[in-house]
Amino acid sequence: MTDFRVQQAYSERAGEYTSALGAIDQMHALDRHRIGRWAKLIxxxxxxxxxGPGHWADFLHRRGVNVSGIDLVAEFIDGARRRFPEVTFQVSSLRRIDVADGSLDGVLAWYSLIHVPPAELPVILSELSRALAPQGQLLIGFFEGDHAESFDHGITTAYYWSIEQITSLLLAAGFDVIDIETRQGSGSRPHAAISATTR
Structure with missing residues (x-):
């Protein structure tokens, strides 16, 4: 099962991951700007x-956003609760989010869908759509590349997605795409971000 594979892989390296990528000042300045600008819409x-380690949830909280975080990895959630006690964190799968239909106004899925196999991504996007209110805001970040091409991520298998394919899947799940950003930096994989709203 994909959830178990990803959970185990990150559980074994949660401390290492948090040290390397668990602080907001370790994030790209353009990503901080992008997510901060998106949050102003909500x-x-x-x-x-x-x-993950909870740093983006804390980033949003510090900007006055009513935010909570979920992750498969208990070690991430335990650490996030210790480091950011003013934010609510819960262990949960994206396949079944413990919220009522239409009860969210925004969902940030920043590089949290990169390990989802292609056949399973439509299910998760539909679940995000279910949880969002009409005109709810979704922002996803991912590695741009050939559609559903797998690669050896540092933790466990991940996938590139094309802009066209993610857009198509979002439309099928009940979203309208608002804007798209791409970036290619030296020595890094191509980055993409798509914001969308529920219909």
Whole structure:
């Protein structure tokens, strides 16, 4: 099962990952700007879906956002609760989010979908759509490349996605795409971000 594979892989290296990528000042300045700008569009409840060490949830909280975080990895959640006690964190799968239909105003899925096999991504996008209110805001970050091409990520298998394919999947899940950003830096994989709203 994919969730178990990803959970185990990150559990074994949660401390290492948090040290390397668990602080907001370790994040790209353009990503901080992008997520901060996105958050200004939202006045209600936001979920950091696949929050990892919790730094993006804390980033949003410090900007006055009503945010909580979920992640598969208990070690990430335990650490996030210790480091950011003013934010609510919970162990949960993105396949079944413990919120009522239409109860969220925003979902941040920042590099939290990169390990989802292609056949399973539509299920998760539909679950995010279910949880969001009409005109709810979704922002996803991912590695741009040939559609569903797998690669050896530092933790466990991950996938590139094309802009066209993610856009198609979002439309099928009940979203309208608002804007798209791409970036290619020296020595890094191509980055993409897509913001969308529920219909």
């Amino acid at each position: 006045s209600g409840r936001v979920l950091d879906a696949g929050c």
